[in-house]
Amino acid sequence: MKRNVVCILLIGLIGITGIMNSYCADCGDVNGNETIDIIDALLIARYYVDPEAGLEYPDISDVNNDDKIDILDALLVAQFYVGLISELECGLNPTPETTIVPGTLWISHVSGIQCEVTYYESVEDARDYLEGNGITVLETDVEHFAVVTLCGMLSGIFYKALIYEYDLEKALDLGWN
Ligand SMILES: [Ca+2]
Numbered sequence: 543m544k545r546n547v548v549c550i551l552l553i554g555l556i557g558i559t560g561i562m563n564s565y566c567a568d569c570g571d572v573n574g575n576e577t578i579d580i581i582d583a584l585l586i587a588r589y590y591v592d593p594e595a596g597l598e599y600p601d602i603s604d605v606n607n608d609d610k611i612d613i614l615d616a617l618l619v620a621q622f623y624v625g626l627i628s629e630l631e632c633g634l635n636p637t638p639e640t641t642i643v644p645g646t647l648w649i650s651h652v653s654g655i656q657c658e659v660t661y662y663e664s665v666e667d668a669r670d671y672l673e674g675n676g677i678t679v680l681e682t683d684v685e686h687f688a689v690v691t692l693c694g695m696l697s698g699i700f701y702k703a704l705i706y707e708y709d710l711e712k713a714l715d716l717g718w719n
């Protein structure tokens with residue numbers, strides 16, 4: 543029964559296709575034509591009965607944000623179209639493209655002084671030390687520099703940590719810079 547209803551609705555879809563560009567569509571605007579209407583509901587319904595039909599914008603087709611695209615989403619879009627509901631809720635969670643977030647900075651510390659002292663055995667060790675002192679470490683890195691092999695000289699290994707600016711004072715007190 544459910545499938546029959548959906549299929550009858552789908553008759554109206556014949557011939558409705560479009561070439562999509564990079565338009566950033568709104569939640570529920572499944573065909574990206576800048577209008578949320580019954581066609582969008584039908585496209586979701588079609589996808590529900592035949593996933594191979596595909597969807598141009600799957601991210602904005604899950605309009606109740608339950609990680610499924612099903613007949614309920616089609617129904618909600620239809621309800622939105624006729625004004626029964628005023629909002630659709632998509633889980634658009636764009637992932638940041640860079641790991642450098644505003645308000646953070648890299649600090650570094652030499653691993654040790656040749657023949658004299660080893661401050662940190664490894665970058666994990668350095669991270670543990672910082673975190674043990676209440677500093678949030680977002681990322682770590684290791685840099686190697688060419689140095690003269692000589693007692694009393696800095697080792698050629700520097701440990702780096704990405705921290706929040708507000709932790710800088712603490713890091714400086716711990717001898718990082
Ligand atoms: Ca649309």
Ligand SMILES: [Ca+2]
Pocket residue numbers: 603604605606607608609610611612614615
């Ligand atoms: Ca859904």
